[in-house]
Amino acid sequence: MATSSIHPLSTNRRKLERQLSRDDIGNQARVLLNGFIHDRMVRDGMTDAPAVEELQEPGTPVGPPMEHVQEIARALRCIGDELDRDEKIQSMIAKIPPDAPHQSFLKIAGDFFSDNIYNWGRVVALFYFAYRMALKALDRIPLIRAIINWVINFIVDKVAPWIIERGGWGAIVEYFGTPANQVAAVMITGVVASAAVLLYKSFN
Template sequence: MSTEGTPDAQIGEALLIRVVQDQFLNVPVGGNVCPPSLPEVQPLDNPQHQKLVEELGQSVRVIGDQLNRDQNFNNQIDILACLYDKGIFSKLVENVFSDGQINWGRIIVLYYAVGKLAVKMVLANLPRVFSELVDSCLDFFRTKLLVWIRNMGGWISSISAMTRFSVEHISASSFNIIPSAELAVAFFCGILLGSIIVWKLNRSS
Protein backbone atom coordinates (compact mmCIF):
# COMPACT_ATOMS: atom_id res chain seq x y z
CA MET A 1 0.00 0.00 0.00
CA SER A 2 1.50 3.32 -1.04
CA THR A 3 1.80 6.06 1.59
CA GLU A 4 1.31 8.78 -1.03
CA GLY A 5 -1.88 10.62 -0.25
CA THR A 6 -2.47 8.64 2.93
CA PRO A 7 -4.46 10.86 5.34
CA ASP A 8 -2.38 10.17 8.43
CA ALA A 9 -4.29 12.75 10.46
CA GLN A 10 -7.65 11.12 9.81
CA ILE A 11 -6.22 7.63 10.35
CA GLY A 12 -4.76 8.62 13.72
CA GLU A 13 -8.03 10.19 14.84
CA ALA A 14 -10.12 7.25 13.63
CA LEU A 15 -7.77 4.81 15.36
CA LEU A 16 -8.13 6.55 18.72
CA ILE A 17 -11.92 6.49 18.46
CA ARG A 18 -11.75 2.79 17.51
CA VAL A 19 -9.52 2.00 20.50
CA VAL A 20 -11.89 3.77 22.90
CA GLN A 21 -14.91 1.99 21.42
CA ASP A 22 -13.14 -1.37 21.64
CA GLN A 23 -12.47 -0.85 25.33
CA PHE A 24 -16.17 -0.41 26.01
CA LEU A 25 -16.88 -3.70 24.25
CA ASN A 26 -14.78 -5.39 26.94
CA VAL A 27 -16.95 -4.09 29.79
CA PRO A 28 -18.93 -7.12 31.09
CA VAL A 29 -22.26 -5.42 31.60
CA GLY A 30 -24.32 -6.87 28.79
CA GLY A 31 -23.91 -3.81 26.60
CA ASN A 32 -25.69 -1.49 29.04
CA VAL A 33 -22.77 0.93 29.33
CA CYS A 34 -22.01 3.14 26.35
CA PRO A 35 -19.51 5.98 26.04
CA PRO A 36 -20.78 9.55 25.89
CA SER A 37 -20.73 11.16 22.48
CA LEU A 38 -17.29 10.79 20.96
CA PRO A 39 -15.69 13.64 18.99
CA GLU A 40 -16.56 13.68 15.32
CA VAL A 41 -13.57 13.00 13.10
CA GLN A 42 -13.24 13.27 9.36
CA PRO A 43 -14.41 9.98 7.80
CA LEU A 44 -12.13 7.84 5.67
CA ASP A 45 -13.56 7.33 2.19
CA ASN A 46 -10.77 5.14 0.82
CA PRO A 47 -11.38 1.42 1.59
CA GLN A 48 -7.62 0.86 1.86
CA HIS A 49 -7.36 3.49 4.57
CA GLN A 50 -10.33 1.98 6.38
CA LYS A 51 -8.63 -1.42 6.21
CA LEU A 52 -5.45 0.10 7.64
CA VAL A 53 -7.40 1.46 10.63
CA GLU A 54 -8.89 -2.01 11.16
CA GLU A 55 -5.43 -3.61 11.04
CA LEU A 56 -4.03 -1.02 13.44
CA GLY A 57 -6.97 -1.52 15.77
CA GLN A 58 -6.34 -5.26 15.81
CA SER A 59 -2.66 -4.66 16.57
CA VAL A 60 -3.60 -2.40 19.47
CA ARG A 61 -5.89 -5.11 20.85
CA VAL A 62 -3.09 -7.69 20.72
CA ILE A 63 -0.63 -5.30 22.36
CA GLY A 64 -3.28 -4.35 24.90
CA ASP A 65 -3.60 -7.97 25.95
CA GLN A 66 0.13 -7.92 26.71
CA LEU A 67 -0.12 -4.66 28.61
CA ASN A 68 -2.97 -5.98 30.73
CA ARG A 69 -0.60 -8.63 32.06
CA ASP A 70 1.96 -6.00 33.07
CA GLN A 71 1.52 -4.96 36.70
CA ASN A 72 3.48 -1.71 36.32
CA PHE A 73 1.15 -0.57 33.55
CA ASN A 74 -1.95 -1.42 35.58
CA ASN A 75 -0.55 0.38 38.63
CA GLN A 76 -0.01 3.53 36.57
CA ILE A 77 -3.55 3.36 35.18
CA ASP A 78 -4.97 3.04 38.72
CA ILE A 79 -2.98 6.08 39.89
CA LEU A 80 -4.10 8.19 36.93
CA ALA A 81 -7.73 7.13 37.35
CA CYS A 82 -7.68 8.70 40.83
CA LEU A 83 -7.02 12.20 39.48
CA TYR A 84 -10.61 12.61 38.24
CA ASP A 85 -9.78 15.72 36.21
CA LYS A 86 -8.10 17.04 33.06
CA GLY A 87 -4.72 16.45 34.69
CA ILE A 88 -5.10 12.76 33.88
CA PHE A 89 -3.91 13.21 30.32
CA SER A 90 -1.01 15.52 31.17
CA LYS A 91 0.27 13.01 33.71
CA LEU A 92 -0.19 10.16 31.25
CA VAL A 93 1.87 11.96 28.61
CA GLU A 94 4.51 12.75 31.22
CA ASN A 95 4.80 9.05 32.03
CA VAL A 96 4.69 7.63 28.50
CA PHE A 97 7.06 10.21 27.00
CA SER A 98 9.15 10.78 30.12
CA ASP A 99 12.38 11.31 28.15
CA GLY A 100 10.75 13.23 25.30
CA GLN A 101 11.32 10.46 22.77
CA ILE A 102 8.55 9.26 20.44
CA ASN A 103 8.25 5.79 18.95
CA TRP A 104 5.45 3.59 17.65
CA GLY A 105 5.25 1.55 20.84
CA ARG A 106 4.72 4.61 22.98
CA ILE A 107 2.03 5.98 20.68
CA ILE A 108 0.13 2.71 20.92
CA VAL A 109 0.58 2.59 24.70
CA LEU A 110 -0.81 6.14 24.88
CA TYR A 111 -3.86 5.25 22.81
CA TYR A 112 -4.55 2.07 24.75
CA ALA A 113 -4.12 3.79 28.11
CA VAL A 114 -6.55 6.53 27.06
CA GLY A 115 -9.06 3.83 26.13
CA LYS A 116 -8.75 2.13 29.52
CA LEU A 117 -8.98 5.42 31.41
CA ALA A 118 -11.96 6.52 29.33
CA VAL A 119 -13.90 3.43 30.41
CA LYS A 120 -13.03 4.03 34.06
CA MET A 121 -14.25 7.62 33.85
CA VAL A 122 -17.60 6.61 32.35
CA LEU A 123 -18.12 3.81 34.86
CA ALA A 124 -17.33 6.29 37.64
CA ASN A 125 -20.00 8.63 36.19
CA LEU A 126 -17.50 11.28 35.10
CA PRO A 127 -18.55 12.07 31.51
CA ARG A 128 -16.88 15.49 31.54
CA VAL A 129 -13.50 13.97 32.38
CA PHE A 130 -14.10 11.32 29.72
CA SER A 131 -14.65 13.98 27.06
CA GLU A 132 -11.66 16.06 28.18
CA LEU A 133 -9.45 12.97 28.13
CA VAL A 134 -10.36 11.99 24.57
CA ASP A 135 -10.22 15.59 23.31
CA SER A 136 -6.81 16.13 24.92
CA CYS A 137 -5.45 13.00 23.27
CA LEU A 138 -6.72 14.10 19.86
CA ASP A 139 -5.11 17.53 20.34
CA PHE A 140 -1.82 15.95 21.43
CA PHE A 141 -1.86 13.68 18.39
CA ARG A 142 -2.46 16.59 16.01
CA THR A 143 0.09 18.95 17.55
CA LYS A 144 2.86 16.62 18.77
CA LEU A 145 2.66 13.18 17.18
CA LEU A 146 1.42 13.76 13.63
CA VAL A 147 4.61 15.39 12.34
CA TRP A 148 6.71 12.52 13.72
CA ILE A 149 4.36 9.95 12.17
CA ARG A 150 4.58 11.61 8.76
CA ASN A 151 8.36 11.84 9.01
CA MET A 152 8.45 8.10 9.71
CA GLY A 153 6.51 7.32 6.54
CA GLY A 154 2.98 7.41 7.90
CA TRP A 155 0.87 4.94 9.86
CA ILE A 156 1.57 2.20 7.33
CA SER A 157 5.15 2.13 8.66
CA SER A 158 3.92 1.24 12.14
CA ILE A 159 2.73 -2.25 11.20
CA SER A 160 6.16 -3.88 11.16
CA ALA A 161 7.19 -2.02 14.32
CA MET A 162 4.17 -3.36 16.19
CA THR A 163 5.15 -6.94 15.41
CA ARG A 164 8.36 -6.32 17.37
CA PHE A 165 6.56 -4.74 20.30
CA SER A 166 8.01 -5.61 23.70
CA VAL A 167 6.02 -4.90 26.84
CA GLU A 168 9.17 -5.21 28.93
CA HIS A 169 10.93 -2.53 26.87
CA ILE A 170 7.94 -0.20 26.89
CA SER A 171 7.35 -0.67 30.61
CA ALA A 172 10.96 0.10 31.44
CA SER A 173 11.31 3.11 29.17
CA SER A 174 7.84 4.65 29.05
CA PHE A 175 6.68 4.71 32.65
CA ASN A 176 8.25 6.32 35.66
CA ILE A 177 8.96 4.12 38.64
CA ILE A 178 6.15 4.61 41.15
CA PRO A 179 7.26 5.44 44.70
CA SER A 180 5.86 3.10 47.34
CA ALA A 181 3.79 5.91 48.86
CA GLU A 182 2.06 6.46 45.53
CA LEU A 183 1.42 2.75 45.23
CA ALA A 184 -0.35 2.85 48.58
CA VAL A 185 -2.46 5.78 47.41
CA ALA A 186 -3.20 3.92 44.18
CA PHE A 187 -4.30 0.88 46.17
CA PHE A 188 -6.84 2.82 48.21
CA CYS A 189 -7.96 4.87 45.21
CA GLY A 190 -8.38 1.65 43.29
CA ILE A 191 -10.64 0.30 46.03
CA LEU A 192 -12.71 3.50 45.96
CA LEU A 193 -12.97 3.57 42.18
CA GLY A 194 -13.74 -0.14 42.13
CA SER A 195 -16.57 0.36 44.62
CA ILE A 196 -18.07 3.08 42.44
CA ILE A 197 -17.82 0.90 39.34
CA VAL A 198 -19.35 -2.13 41.06
CA TRP A 199 -22.21 0.05 42.29
CA LYS A 200 -22.76 1.35 38.75
CA LEU A 201 -22.70 -2.16 37.30
CA ASN A 202 -25.19 -3.42 39.88
CA ARG A 203 -27.56 -0.57 39.08
CA SER A 204 -27.41 -1.30 35.35
CA SER A 205 -27.94 -5.06 35.75
Protein backbone atom coordinates (compact mmCIF):
# COMPACT_ATOMS: atom_id res chain seq x y z
CA MET A 1 0.00 0.00 0.00
CA ALA A 2 1.10 3.58 -0.62
CA THR A 3 0.96 4.47 3.06
CA SER A 4 3.65 1.91 3.86
CA SER A 5 6.33 4.30 2.61
CA ILE A 6 5.23 7.15 4.88
CA HIS A 7 7.51 7.76 7.82
CA PRO A 8 5.78 6.85 11.11
CA LEU A 9 6.34 10.37 12.44
CA SER A 10 4.63 12.09 9.53
CA THR A 11 0.89 11.80 10.11
CA ASN A 12 0.82 12.15 13.88
CA ARG A 13 3.42 14.92 13.93
CA ARG A 14 1.63 17.07 11.40
CA LYS A 15 -1.66 16.72 13.21
CA LEU A 16 -0.12 17.51 16.58
CA GLU A 17 2.35 20.23 15.62
CA ARG A 18 0.66 22.12 12.80
CA GLN A 19 -0.60 24.74 15.26
CA LEU A 20 2.76 25.35 16.94
CA SER A 21 3.68 28.99 17.57
CA ARG A 22 7.10 30.59 17.46
CA ASP A 23 7.28 30.46 21.25
CA ASP A 24 6.39 26.75 21.18
CA ILE A 25 9.26 26.12 18.78
CA GLY A 26 11.57 28.15 21.00
CA ASN A 27 10.56 26.32 24.17
CA GLN A 28 11.07 22.97 22.45
CA ALA A 29 14.41 24.20 21.11
CA ARG A 30 15.50 24.91 24.67
CA VAL A 31 14.84 21.30 25.68
CA LEU A 32 16.75 20.03 22.66
CA LEU A 33 19.63 22.49 23.00
CA ASN A 34 20.10 21.87 26.73
CA GLY A 35 20.16 18.13 26.07
CA PHE A 36 22.54 18.61 23.13
CA ILE A 37 24.97 20.67 25.23
CA HIS A 38 24.90 18.32 28.20
CA ASP A 39 25.22 15.20 26.02
CA ARG A 40 28.24 16.52 24.14
CA MET A 41 29.95 17.69 27.33
CA VAL A 42 29.58 14.23 28.84
CA ARG A 43 30.74 12.53 25.64
CA ASP A 44 33.74 14.87 25.52
CA GLY A 45 34.75 13.75 29.01
CA MET A 46 33.77 16.89 30.93
CA THR A 47 33.55 15.49 34.47
CA ASP A 48 32.28 18.85 35.74
CA ALA A 49 29.56 19.19 33.09
CA PRO A 50 26.53 21.02 34.51
CA ALA A 51 23.31 19.02 34.76
CA VAL A 52 20.61 19.78 32.23
CA GLU A 53 18.58 21.46 34.96
CA GLU A 54 21.44 23.87 35.69
CA LEU A 55 21.44 25.18 32.13
CA GLN A 56 18.25 27.20 32.61
CA GLU A 57 16.60 29.34 35.24
CA PRO A 58 13.99 27.56 37.40
CA GLY A 59 10.50 27.86 35.93
CA THR A 60 11.70 28.37 32.34
CA PRO A 61 9.01 27.12 29.87
CA VAL A 62 9.92 23.86 28.15
CA GLY A 63 6.70 22.83 26.35
CA PRO A 64 4.74 21.70 24.54
CA PRO A 65 6.04 18.12 24.79
CA MET A 66 7.52 16.50 21.69
CA GLU A 67 7.12 12.99 20.40
CA HIS A 68 10.18 10.92 19.50
CA VAL A 69 12.58 13.18 21.38
CA GLN A 70 15.28 10.51 21.40
CA GLU A 71 15.15 10.18 17.62
CA ILE A 72 15.36 13.95 17.21
CA ALA A 73 18.30 14.10 19.63
CA ARG A 74 20.04 11.32 17.70
CA ALA A 75 19.73 13.27 14.45
CA LEU A 76 21.11 16.39 16.13
CA ARG A 77 23.97 14.33 17.54
CA CYS A 78 24.89 12.91 14.13
CA ILE A 79 25.24 16.35 12.57
CA GLY A 80 27.16 17.54 15.63
CA ASP A 81 29.60 14.65 15.18
CA GLU A 82 30.27 15.79 11.62
CA LEU A 83 30.87 19.35 12.81
CA ASP A 84 33.50 18.01 15.20
CA ARG A 85 35.46 17.03 12.07
CA ASP A 86 34.92 20.31 10.19
CA GLU A 87 38.25 22.15 10.45
CA LYS A 88 36.85 25.43 9.15
CA ILE A 89 34.14 25.70 11.75
CA GLN A 90 36.58 24.61 14.48
CA SER A 91 38.98 27.37 13.49
CA MET A 92 36.14 29.86 13.35
CA ILE A 93 34.83 29.05 16.81
CA ALA A 94 38.29 29.02 18.37
CA LYS A 95 38.64 32.74 17.62
CA ILE A 96 35.52 33.80 19.50
CA PRO A 97 35.81 34.72 23.19
CA PRO A 98 33.06 33.21 25.38
CA ASP A 99 32.10 36.65 26.64
CA ALA A 100 31.66 38.15 23.18
CA PRO A 101 29.05 40.95 23.26
CA HIS A 102 25.44 40.00 22.65
CA GLN A 103 25.28 41.93 19.39
CA SER A 104 28.43 40.24 18.10
CA PHE A 105 26.93 36.87 18.93
CA LEU A 106 23.74 37.73 17.08
CA LYS A 107 25.74 38.91 14.06
CA ILE A 108 27.61 35.60 13.96
CA ALA A 109 24.40 33.59 14.30
CA GLY A 110 22.74 35.71 11.62
CA ASP A 111 25.58 35.05 9.21
CA PHE A 112 24.75 31.34 9.36
CA PHE A 113 21.60 32.24 7.41
CA SER A 114 22.78 35.38 5.62
CA ASP A 115 21.84 33.95 2.21
CA ASN A 116 18.30 33.16 3.46
CA ILE A 117 18.83 29.45 2.93
CA TYR A 118 17.57 27.32 5.80
CA ASN A 119 18.25 23.64 6.42
CA TRP A 120 18.76 21.34 9.37
CA GLY A 121 22.53 21.38 8.97
CA ARG A 122 22.62 25.11 9.61
CA VAL A 123 20.17 24.89 12.51
CA VAL A 124 22.35 22.28 14.19
CA ALA A 125 25.44 24.37 13.41
CA LEU A 126 23.79 27.04 15.59
CA PHE A 127 23.33 24.47 18.38
CA TYR A 128 26.94 23.40 17.97
CA PHE A 129 28.12 27.01 18.13
CA ALA A 130 26.27 27.42 21.45
CA TYR A 131 27.83 24.21 22.76
CA ARG A 132 31.38 25.28 21.94
CA MET A 133 30.81 28.68 23.54
CA ALA A 134 29.43 26.92 26.63
CA LEU A 135 32.60 24.81 26.81
CA LYS A 136 34.60 28.02 27.12
CA ALA A 137 32.42 29.12 30.05
CA LEU A 138 32.16 25.93 32.10
CA ASP A 139 32.82 27.75 35.36
CA ARG A 140 30.28 30.50 34.59
CA ILE A 141 26.78 29.03 34.59
CA PRO A 142 25.10 32.46 34.22
CA LEU A 143 27.10 33.05 31.01
CA ILE A 144 26.14 29.61 29.65
CA ARG A 145 22.49 30.39 30.39
CA ALA A 146 22.85 33.73 28.59
CA ILE A 147 24.35 32.03 25.51
CA ILE A 148 21.49 29.53 25.47
CA ASN A 149 18.94 32.32 25.78
CA TRP A 150 20.55 34.20 22.88
CA VAL A 151 20.29 31.11 20.67
CA ILE A 152 16.68 30.46 21.65
CA ASN A 153 15.70 34.09 21.03
CA PHE A 154 17.41 33.96 17.64
CA ILE A 155 15.52 30.77 16.74
CA VAL A 156 12.20 32.31 17.79
CA ASP A 157 12.84 35.49 15.81
CA LYS A 158 14.49 34.09 12.68
CA VAL A 159 14.27 30.32 12.33
CA ALA A 160 10.95 29.29 13.92
CA PRO A 161 8.78 30.09 10.85
CA TRP A 162 10.90 27.74 8.75
CA ILE A 163 10.66 24.97 11.35
CA ILE A 164 6.88 25.46 11.63
CA GLU A 165 6.59 25.12 7.85
CA ARG A 166 8.41 21.78 8.08
CA GLY A 167 5.89 20.60 10.67
CA GLY A 168 8.03 21.00 13.80
CA TRP A 169 11.30 19.64 15.15
CA GLY A 170 10.29 16.07 14.33
CA ALA A 171 10.86 16.83 10.64
CA ILE A 172 14.60 16.52 11.18
CA VAL A 173 14.11 12.78 11.72
CA GLU A 174 12.37 12.37 8.38
CA TYR A 175 14.89 14.58 6.58
CA PHE A 176 17.81 12.73 8.09
CA GLY A 177 16.42 9.38 7.01
CA THR A 178 18.50 8.93 3.84
CA PRO A 179 22.28 8.96 3.35
CA ALA A 180 22.01 11.64 0.65
CA ASN A 181 20.21 13.99 3.00
CA GLN A 182 22.67 13.27 5.79
CA VAL A 183 25.53 14.35 3.55
CA ALA A 184 23.66 17.45 2.32
CA ALA A 185 22.80 18.50 5.86
CA VAL A 186 26.42 18.42 6.90
CA MET A 187 28.15 19.70 3.77
CA ILE A 188 26.20 22.96 3.83
CA THR A 189 27.91 23.84 7.11
CA GLY A 190 31.15 24.23 5.18
CA VAL A 191 29.52 27.12 3.36
CA VAL A 192 28.42 28.53 6.70
CA ALA A 193 31.89 28.30 8.17
CA SER A 194 33.52 29.90 5.13
CA ALA A 195 31.15 32.86 5.26
CA ALA A 196 31.14 33.31 9.02
CA VAL A 197 34.91 33.30 9.39
CA LEU A 198 34.95 36.79 7.84
CA LEU A 199 33.31 38.11 10.98
CA TYR A 200 36.10 37.19 13.31
CA LYS A 201 38.56 39.83 12.27
CA SER A 202 36.91 41.99 14.92
CA PHE A 203 38.05 39.53 17.59
CA ASN A 204 41.70 39.44 16.52
